[in-house]
Amino acid sequence: MAETHSLQDMRQQAAVAAKVFIQRDYTKGTVCQFQTKFPSELETRIDKQQFEETVQTLNNLYAEAEKLGSQSYIEGCLACLTAYTIFLCMETHYEKVLKKIAKYIQEQNDKIYAPRGLLLTDPIERGLRVIEVTIFEDRS
Amino acid sequence: MTSCEYQQIDPQALPTPTPAPPPHHGNDRDKREEPKRPRRKWQVFPGKNRFYCDGRIMVARQSGVLPLTLGLIVITSGLFFIFDCPFLVKHLTSCIPVIGGGLFVFVVITLLQTSLTDPGILPRATPDEAADIEKQIDNTGNASYRPPPRTKEVLINQQVVKLKYCFSCKMFRPPRTSHCSLCDNCVERFDHHCPWVGNCVGKRNYRFFYTFIVSLSFLTAFIFGCVTTHLALRAQGGKGLVFALQESPGRYPFNHKRVLKFLSVFSLISPSSNVPMLSLTQPPTAVELVICFFSVWSILGLSGFHTYLVASNLTTNEDIKGSWSGKSGEGVTNPYSHKNIFINCCSVLCGPMPPSLIDRRGFLPTDESVQTAGAGIELPPLAAKSEINVEVKCLDFAVSCTG
Numbered sequence A: 001m002a003e004t005h006s007l008q009d010m011r012q013q014a015a016v017a018a019k020v021f022i023q024r025d026y027t028k029g030t031v032c033q034f035q036t037k038f039p040s041e042l043e044t045r046i047d048k049q050q051f052e053e054t055v056q057t058l059n060n061l062y063a064e065a066e067k068l069g070s071q072s073y074i075e076g077c078l079a080c081l082t083a084y085t086i087f088l089c090m091e092t093h094y095e096k097v098l099k100k101i102a103k104y105i106q107e108q109n110d111k112i113y114a115p116r117g118l119l120l121t122d123p124i125e126r127g128l129r130v131i132e133v134t135i136f137e138d139r140s
Numbered sequence B: 001m002t003s004c005e006y007q008q009i010d011p012q013a014l015p016t017p018t019p020a021p022p023p024h025h026g027n028d029r030d031k032r033e034e035p036k037r038p039r040r041k042w043q044v045f046p047g048k049n050r051f052y053c054d055g056r057i058m059v060a061r062q063s064g065v066l067p068l069t070l071g072l073i074v075i076t077s078g079l080f081f082i083f084d085c086p087f088l089v090k091h092l093t094s095c096i097p098v099i100g101g102g103l104f105v106f107v108v109i110t111l112l113q114t115s116l117t118d119p120g121i122l123p124r125a126t127p128d129e130a131a132d133i134e135k136q137i138d139n140t141g142n143a144s145y146r147p148p149p150r151t152k153e154v155l156i157n158q159q160v161v162k163l164k165y166c167f168s169c170k171m172f173r174p175p176r177t178s179h180c181s182l183c184d185n186c187v188e189r190f191d192h193h194c195p196w197v198g199n200c201v202g203k204r205n206y207r208f209f210y211t212f213i214v215s216l217s218f219l220t221a222f223i224f225g226c227v228t229t230h231l232a233l234r235a236q237g238g239k240g241l242v243f244a245l246q247e248s249p250g251r252y253p254f255n256h257k258r259v260l261k262f263l264s265v266f267s268l269i270s271p272s273s274n275v276p277m278l279s280l281t282q283p284p285t286a287v288e289l290v291i292c293f294f295s296v297w298s299i300l301g302l303s304g305f306h307t308y309l310v311a312s313n314l315t316t317n318e319d320i321k322g323s324w325s326g327k328s329g330e331g332v333t334n335p336y337s338h339k340n341i342f343i344n345c346c347s348v349l350c351g352p353m354p355p356s357l358i359d360r361r362g363f364l365p366t367d368e369s370v371q372t373a374g375a376g377i378e379l380p381p382l383a384a385k386s387e388i389n390v391e392v393k394c395l396d397f398a399v400s401c402t403g
Helices: A002-013 A048-065 A070-081 A093-116 B003-008 B022-033 B066-091 B095-116 B127-136 B206-237 B241-247 B256-269 B275-281 B283-311 B316-321 B341-349 B366-371 B389-402
Strands: A016-023 A118-121 A130-136 B049-052 B057-060 B151-156 B159-166 B178-180 B185-187 B192-194 B199-201
Touching: A016 B127, A048 A093, A070 A093, A070 B206, A070 B341, A093 A118, A130 B127, B057 B095, B057 B199, B066 B095, B066 B206, B066 B283, B095 B199, B095 B206, B206 B283, B206 B341, B283 B316, B283 B341
Parallel strands: none
Antiparallel strands: A016 A130, A118 A130, B049 B057, B151 B159, B178 B185, B192 B199
């Protein structure tokens, strides 16, 4: 995270040309999913397929976090029996997946987006409302 | 400062408010003196919440009657343990204080968790996001004309759902989210604002709230039953109806002891019983009896109502408004329900625990922390149109009244 911040500070010295916001997709209900539609502002910067793959992977990771499966039920029942005090000591499944997501975004930024003058912001920093893509001015 | 100036300013560097009061300079001085103590996000939180333990604990500004709730539970249980348990342990079984103690601890823990947990507050939109949304909405831009409520329609599981724009938080509210005017926050899966608990009940603390009211109904029913038994057993000591029945066991070939205990309850309500006399000799027990009698019906009713809501995956807000009951049209069904009672219950009560989105203990980036000295007012001035801020606030109030 500290790396990202120093990277961001560096980037702030490079002028921010624009910001694109990928909104949430509510067609499947209240689960966290983002729209995979490719924004027109990024057409000159990145491959449509590459971008859609990133968003789709993020969607899959969020779906995994919120999945109603046997693991989440066991966690829920155990929590209920202990009057939910285990939430104070244990890291929940959701939090573990959020860490995975943060790592994935960091990796994508380093490998794919930073060389193209773009920066993805982790949606959790925006309250899981949007994926913020910052477009920096093209120095070349 | 006109609105044009605000639009030209880079949102990354928030401007300081023009009337620069001494506290602002004071904060700057503090920053210079203590550069190693950046501010935490809870210190600039725009909603009406109070934070303790450096942001670890949060409550709504209006704590409502939470002290009363806690007081009633503690006092009633305390009286029970002090005055009734010794008698009942001697005459019945020693399991009674154990069960009572377990229920009491459970109730208090779940009550505190309901009150002190973030209910699922959505952080407000950043200025960039708000500007982006404003661009997408078709706006006449006329300052004196009251803009129509902004809505967006989405299709969820083949059901049309309208998303409303929140003027306070500057974003389109996700489905099932509502803005609580008491806490001034948008809360996900908003159920209701509970004054007894002193907090909103939403996505993150609904399971705590449900467990609290169910365990509380067990506790009040248990105490009510024990207190009634206690009084009944004491009545047997006097020349009551029960004592007379006990004199002739031959007439009752079946388990007459159980029948006697059952009938002893009625002896309390018959006019010839010694209850008034007993109450005078056992005032704490009488107090418990009165409190439990009135609480047990209301709490049981509330538990039953919420069990129905859990089974059909509804919120109190939706149930009251009749969003999915078909009043507004035909073929309107709840799009969030899994159409199976068991799955609905599991998903609401045992589903994955979502994280808190407001990150109250996170640190503000250093450039933001210097400018947010005038806490709470940094967002509205950066909206595109400052001249309609008053109009916007009035409209927001109207919108929040309608939900």
